[in-house]
Structure formats: structure tokens, C-alpha cells
Amino acid sequence: MRRLWRWYQQCLASHPVRTQVVSSGILWGLGDIGAQAVTHYSASSSARPHHHAKNPEEKDKEFKIDWKRVGITSSFGFAFVGPVGHYWYEYLDHFIRRRYLPNSFKFVASKVAADGLLFGPVDLLLFFSYVGLASGRSVEQVKDDVKRDFVPALVLGGTIWPAVQIANFRFVPVRYQLLYVNLFCLLDSCFLSWIEQQGDASWKQWFTSFHKIEDQKGKV
Numbered sequence: 001m002r003r004l005w006r007w008y009q010q011c012l013a014s015h016p017v018r019t020q021v022v023s024s025g026i027l028w029g030l031g032d033i034g035a036q037a038v039t040h041y042s043a044s045s046s047a048r049p050h051h052h053a054k055n056p057e058e059k060d061k062e063f064k065i066d067w068k069r070v071g072i073t074s075s076f077g078f079a080f081v082g083p084v085g086h087y088w089y090e091y092l093d094h095f096i097r098r099r100y101l102p103n104s105f106k107f108v109a110s111k112v113a114a115d116g117l118l119f120g121p122v123d124l125l126l127f128f129s130y131v132g133l134a135s136g137r138s139v140e141q142v143k144d145d146v147k148r149d150f151v152p153a154l155v156l157g158g159t160i161w162p163a164v165q166i167a168n169f170r171f172v173p174v175r176y177q178l179l180y181v182n183l184f185c186l187l188d189s190c191f192l193s194w195i196e197q198q199g200d201a202s203w204k205q206w207f208t209s210f211h212k213i214e215d216q217k218g219k220v
Contacts, residue, residue: 008179016086017083017086017087020178022078022082023082023179023182024082024182024185025074026077027182027185027186028077029071031073031186031187031190033065034190036069036070041063072134080123080126081123086178089177089181092111093177096110096111096114111169112165115165116165120157121154124153124154128142128145129146132145152195153195157188157191168180
């Protein structure tokens with residue numbers, strides 16, 4: 001592990017953008033595999049009959065990785081999360097550092113607010129749009145998917161990422177903040193992929209019901 005850590009440090013120091021691009025693509029691909037596994041086994045357990053009789057079709061229901069989807073999600077990490085995330089955290093630190101004392105409450109709070117209000121929503125919107133289009137769905141289908149998935153992902157992610165980023169901006173040195181975020185992106189990519197794979201799950205209707213209520217009020 002120490003050799004791997006030193007090798008990563010050397011790569012990060014000599015080729016920071018390239019290192020972040022490659023690591024982001026790998027982690028987002030692994031995250032999608034995790035999301036596929038969670039979705040498969042959770043669906044299998046819920047559909048499992050109460051008796052323990054063997055089903056002759058169980059072999060067909062064995063977990064198989066959708067490598068096309070892994071490639072799509074991984075390419076999003078390569079093309080967007082890696083390069084854009086690198087420059088975003090670099091320039092965010094320089095921008096906020098000019099206005100507030102480093103590690104002060106305003107310094108950390110401003111970073112967390114900017115990341116949650118600017119980068120987070122853009123990341124979600126591009127992710128769901130890109131995955132939908134790359135999977136062969138029509139523009140109208142992608143619009144419907146974004147309407148269905150965006151708000152649940154934003155709300156649920158908003159309960160976790162602020163705490164993650166508070167610790168990041170307060171305690172992690174700037175040169176390692178990208179690595180810290182990238183490691184959590186493994187869980188984040190798994191979470192976003194799981195959200196997207198849930199389709200029209202019943203729990204999502206709880207979020208979308210608010211939009212329907214507002215639409216009905218507007219028609220009255």
C-alpha cells in the first residue's frame with residue numbers, strides 16, 4: 001500500500017490532471033459495477049419466494065455485469081469528473097482563499113455552499129443526461145428520466161455530501177482534496193448509478209408528487 005501511495009503521489013505531482021482523469025474513470029466504473037450488484041441482489045431478495053424450492057430459471061438470474069453500462073459510466077468519469085473536478089477544486093480554493101481566512105468558518109462554509117449549489121446540480125444533470133443519451137434513449141425519454149431522477153438524487157445526496165465536504169475543506173490539505181473527493185466518488189458513482197437503475201421505483205414518486213401538486217395548483 002505504501003508503494004502504491006507513493007506511486008500515486010508521484011503521478012499526482014508530475015501529471016495532476018491526467019492522474020485525476022484516469023482515477024476518476026476507474027472509480028466511476030467500479031461504482032457502476034457496485035450499483036449493478038446492489039440492484040440485482042436487492043431485486044432478487046425481494047422477489048425470492050418464501051419457500052426454498054430451487055427454481056430452474058435461477059441460473060438465468062445470476063448476476064452478470066453490464067459492461068456497456070460500465071463503459072458509459074466510466075467514460076463520464078474520464079471526460080467530466082476528472083478534468084472538470086480537478087480545475088473546479090483548484091480554482092475554488094484560490095477564489096475563496098482571497099476572501100476569507102483559510103480554515104475559518106466562512107472559508108469552509110463558502111466552499112461547501114459553492115460546491116453544493118453549483119457543481120453538484122450540474123454534475124447530476126450532466127450525468128443523467130449523458131447516461132441516457134449514451135444508452136440509446138431518445139431526447140424525450142432522457143428528459144423524463146432527468147425529471148424522475150434529478151430531484152431524488154439531489155435531495156438524498158444533499159444529506160451526505162455537505163458533511164463529506166466540510167471534513168474535506170477543513171482538515172484535508174489542498175493537494176490531497178482531489179484524492180479525497182475521488183475516493184468518495186466511488187460511493188457517489190455507485191449511488192447515482194443505483195438511482196438511475198431504479199427506474200420508476202415507488203419511492204421516487206414521493207419526490208415527484210410535489211411537482212404534480214404544484215402543476216395542479218397552477219391549473220386551478
